[in-house]
Amino acid sequence: MRYPPEFIERLRYHLPISQVIGKRIAIKRFGREFKALCPFHGEKTPSFTINDEKAFFHCFGCGAHGDAIGFIKDYERLNYK
Numbered sequence: 001m002r003y004p005p006e007f008i009e010r011l012r013y014h015l016p017i018s019q020v021i022g023k024r025i026a027i028k029r030f031g032r033e034f035k036a037l038c039p040f041h042g043e044k045t046p047s048f049t050i051n052d053e054k055a056f057f058h059c060f061g062c063g064a065h066g067d068a069i070g071f072i073k074d075y076e077r078l079n080y081k
Contacts, residue, residue: 016052017071020072032052033050033051034050034051035049036048039075040064040074040075041059041061048064057071
């Protein structure tokens with residue numbers, strides 16, 4: 001079953017991405033962004049950034065990048081229909 005693009009957009013912007021990710025990993029505010037240890041690879045220094053204004057996350061260590069839906073899909077190891 002495919003979802004209409006309008007539904008996906010509303011879902012993406014329903015909550016700030018920092019709230020979605022912050023329920024799963026520990027995050028800290030740094031200016032307008034948030035930082036955390038990347039949940040997709042082992043690291044000692046935070047290289048995982050979250051930007052609410054642009055609604056995406058990015059890891060400078062492993063290159064993981066995406067939106068709230070992509071984070072949940074990858075973090076929970078789910079298939080996206």
